[in-house]
Amino acid sequence: MTNLKRAADKFLASAAILEFPDRFNEAFAGRGWIATGSFSLDAMRKAVDLHEEGKLEEAEDAILEWFTEDNIRLFAITRAYRFHVAKLRDAQLEEALRLYLEGRYIAAVPLILIACDGFASDVCGISPFEKNADLNCFDSITGHRTSLPALMKLFVQGVRKSTDEELSIPKRHGILHGRSLGYANRLVCAKAWLLMVALVDWAIDKSSEAARMEERERKEKASWRNSMDQYSRVLEDKKKICEFRPTETSGPLAGSHESDSAEHAAQEFLEGWSARNFGRMAKYAVNLTKKPFKAMAGEMRDMAEFVVLNTCEVVAIRHSTVARCDMRVRIQATVREKLVIGEFNVILFRNNAEGNIAMPTDQDCTWAVQQRIIYDVMHERFAEEA
Numbered sequence: 001m002t003n004l005k006r007a008a009d010k011f012l013a014s015a016a017i018l019e020f021p022d023r024f025n026e027a028f029a030g031r032g033w034i035a036t037g038s039f040s041l042d043a044m045r046k047a048v049d050l051h052e053e054g055k056l057e058e059a060e061d062a063i064l065e066w067f068t069e070d071n072i073r074l075f076a077i078t079r080a081y082r083f084h085v086a087k088l089r090d091a092q093l094e095e096a097l098r099l100y101l102e103g104r105y106i107a108a109v110p111l112i113l114i115a116c117d118g119f120a121s122d123v124c125g126i127s128p129f130e131k132n133a134d135l136n137c138f139d140s141i142t143g144h145r146t147s148l149p150a151l152m153k154l155f156v157q158g159v160r161k162s163t164d165e166e167l168s169i170p171k172r173h174g175i176l177h178g179r180s181l182g183y184a185n186r187l188v189c190a191k192a193w194l195l196m197v198a199l200v201d202w203a204i205d206k207s208s209e210a211a212r213m214e215e216r217e218r219k220e221k222a223s224w225r226n227s228m229d230q231y232s233r234v235l236e237d238k239k240k241i242c243e244f245r246p247t248e249t250s251g252p253l254a255g256s257h258e259s260d261s262a263e264h265a266a267q268e269f270l271e272g273w274s275a276r277n278f279g280r281m282a283k284y285a286v287n288l289t290k291k292p293f294k295a296m297a298g299e300m301r302d303m304a305e306f307v308v309l310n311t312c313e314v315v316a317i318r319h320s321t322v323a324r325c326d327m328r329v330r331i332q333a334t335v336r337e338k339l340v341i342g343e344f345n346v347i348l349f350r351n352n353a354e355g356n357i358a359m360p361t362d363q364d365c366t367w368a369v370q371q372r373i374i375y376d377v378m379h380e381r382f383a384e385e386a
Helices: 002-018 022-030 039-052 056-064 069-083 088-101 105-124 148-155 172-176 186-207 209-218 223-241 262-274 278-285 292-304 372-378
Strands: 163-166 180-182 247-250 307-321 324-337 338-351 366-369
Touching: 022 056, 022 148, 022 209, 039 056, 039 223, 039 338, 056 186, 069 088, 069 148, 069 186, 069 307, 069 324, 088 105, 088 186, 105 163, 105 186, 105 338, 148 186, 186 209, 186 292, 186 307, 247 324, 262 307, 262 338, 262 366, 292 372, 324 372, 338 372
Parallel strands: 163 180
Antiparallel strands: 247 307, 307 324, 324 338, 338 366
């Protein structure tokens, strides 16, 4: 009975946490802030507490603090990658992030809104900014009617004439049609990023919505234990993400590394490239569409056929998020008999078994190298021409 009481108390404490998305939306949705699956529970709690004390400005400052480079990169850019039909969408979002960090909001806000439109259109075949776009999603924090659907209604409000009035909401039609000109501030830009984060969460939830509905029909209510285990994983993931601190080390990649590390994956990929072992490269290359191994090896052969890696040395290693690693590599290569020498970025992502960006508690995860490094070397200026 004592153990049962403790379990019940723990469950009630967890249930209180589940109320925060509703409380947050009630307080802030009208101002352009919503709860999403990725948004920090601690940030929501702090903002709600400040709001209840009547400190609205401080509450919005607490929300703004969440929009750091690492959070935007992980939740709005990296996790969006697998949905891109046109791969330049990634470069578009990276440029928007650079503009945001530089405080160049007059250019960043329209670029983010354009990316949001294209991203959601790729996912559902219709612009999210259209009047009757259905952005509801079953069993989803982001797809709840008080979250993304409510936010979109706010962002698509019509603007009939040009004005310099300073905005606090990224009104899409007014901004992209050149009528609302007072949008160039951090508040509006952060809310535009929130929209992108919400759309990525929505796309991920939408991709498994049918399966979740079938499961609901098969078994209307999950067991208490399974629900708590799943919820505990979410809390543990968020805790580890919040606790994570970027690390930087110097190269080279000497000796052996743990088989599940980014360093091991990079070493295997680069050594495979140097040996022209395309199967070895394929094993550690990004494979979002889950191509068969032989097909991936063939793809590596096609990509690297005219790019011979002579020497390479890792100069620096940066683990920027729990699921991303950037390496600076000094490379000497031959491209169609011409010499290329320079330093290049090698980007790795940690993926789970389903091919999504891995969360800290995910099992059976692997690090994979973005093949873009091959194109970067291929299109670098030749040493003889430099």
